[in-house]
Amino acid sequence: MTMAEPESTLDASTPAGMLEGDLVKRARHGDLKAYDELVKRYQERIYATIYHMTANHEDANDLAQESFIKAYQALKSFRGGSSFYTWIYRIAVNKTINFLKQRKNKYHLSLNDIDFNPENDPELVALISTKTPHHDAGLSELQKKLNEALLKLSEPHRMVAVLHDVQGMSHEEIASIMGCNIGTVRSRLFYARQQLQGHLAEYMKPA
Amino acid sequence: MNNKDNFSELRQLLKLKRHEVPPPGYFNNFSGKVLGRIRAGEAGGEQTFADRLQAQAPWLANFLAIFETRPGLIGGVATSLCLLLLLGIVFTENADSPQKNVLGAAVTADSQSASVVTSVTAPVAAASPETTGLAISTNPAVSLQPVATLFGQQDQNQNLLFQSASFTGGNN
Numbered sequence: 105m106t107m108a109e110p111e112s113t114l115d116a117s118t119p120a121g122m123l124e125g126d127l128v129k130r131a132r133h134g135d136l137k138a139y140d141e142l143v144k145r146y147q148e149r150i151y152a153t154i155y156h157m158t159a160n161h162e163d164a165n166d167l168a169q170e171s172f173i174k175a176y177q178a179l180k181s182f183r184g185g186s187s188f189y190t191w192i193y194r195i196a197v198n199k200t201i202n203f204l205k206q207r208k209n210k211y212h213l214s215l216n217d218i219d220f221n222p223e224n225d226p227e228l229v230a231l232i233s234t235k236t237p238h239h240d241a242g243l244s245e246l247q248k249k250l251n252e253a254l255l256k257l258s259e260p261h262r263m264v265a266v267l268h269d270v271q272g273m274s275h276e277e278i279a280s281i282m283g284c285n286i287g288t289v290r291s292r293l294f295y296a297r298q299q300l301q302g303h304l305a306e307y308m309k310p311a
Numbered sequence: 312m313n314n315k316d317n318f319s320e321l322r323q324l325l326k327l328k329r330h331e332v333p334p335p336g337y338f339n340n341f342s343g344k345v346l347g348r349i350r351a352g353e354a355g356g357e358q359t360f361a362d363r364l365q366a367q368a369p370w371l372a373n374f375l376a377i378f379e380t381r382p383g384l385i386g387g388v389a390t391s392l393c394l395l396l397l398l399g400i401v402f403t404e405n406a407d408s409p410q411k412n413v414l415g416a417a418v419t420a421d422s423q424s425a426s427v428v429t430s431v432t433a434p435v436a437a438a439s440p441e442t443t444g445l446a447i448s449t450n451p452a453v454s455l456q457p458v459a460t461l462f463g464q465q466d467q468n469q470n471l472l473f474q475s476a477s478f479t480g481g482n483n
Contacts, residue, residue: 136346136349140342143342144338147338148338155333156331165333172342172345174365178365202376246324270325270329297321300325301321304324308320
């Protein structure tokens, strides 16, 4: 008697085990299960990017959903010149920047629906306790200041700062997503950091 | 200069943002909602014109989006188009003015006196095909207008209105 082998979690016959290219092919032919898997793979990163740009949970929720819907509708025009990951990011970034331009000067911070638990990150706790002059200022206040500082940047500068310093993307990836060259990404990042440094100066003075 | 060090502090500070996450379980049904909206769109055919435009001609959609974000720009473009239209009308009128004068003179002649028309056309009318064997109509088009009706001379000029603009061989 032989024991049945446990099912692999990455079975290539199931959407979860498929390569991105295969999922895209299936989704292009209307396979919603395949597209469901694609959404699951990238939903957190797409949502996070949009949220860091808008600082509003509801807006991020709507824009993230609309980005995936739009991507599905436009799948037939996806030539495969870049990865689906880059492509869906590009859609989300364009959609977010357009949304923010339309909503200019009407920013509404909505952090109530967001969980913020950096206490578990000892490195960050140490940073706050040693570098922040206002020790009494809670993390939530710092979170608010961070978002306000980011919202003061122009959309392209904020996007570069979010993708690089928050999301941890490379310059090349950002250039591909934003449709500009690497030099532009570097200069935008430098300018954005300078601006942020000015806005958050009180949190970076030596103790 | 310790810009680099300062940036590293800033980067560490920005890492705090990574801890901002939606409530637990938020992503459990996220893809379900997306697929639900896709199915609803497919069932209802709710793809808007804007969506179709974005899918088929993204450059045009992006161009139109510029107007959405800058209402002043669309005002400027509309004003320019109006100015162009006005300029076009003015130039067209200037270009047409000689022709208009001719027409105006003809209309004036018609309205002032039907006898002018009669005098111009009388020799032609007198030269009937029966006598000369050749009928030529060189009257201006305005003479074919039912001007006589306006002055109660329909009977007198009725034949003139229907002169044939062709040559008729008579005695050949």
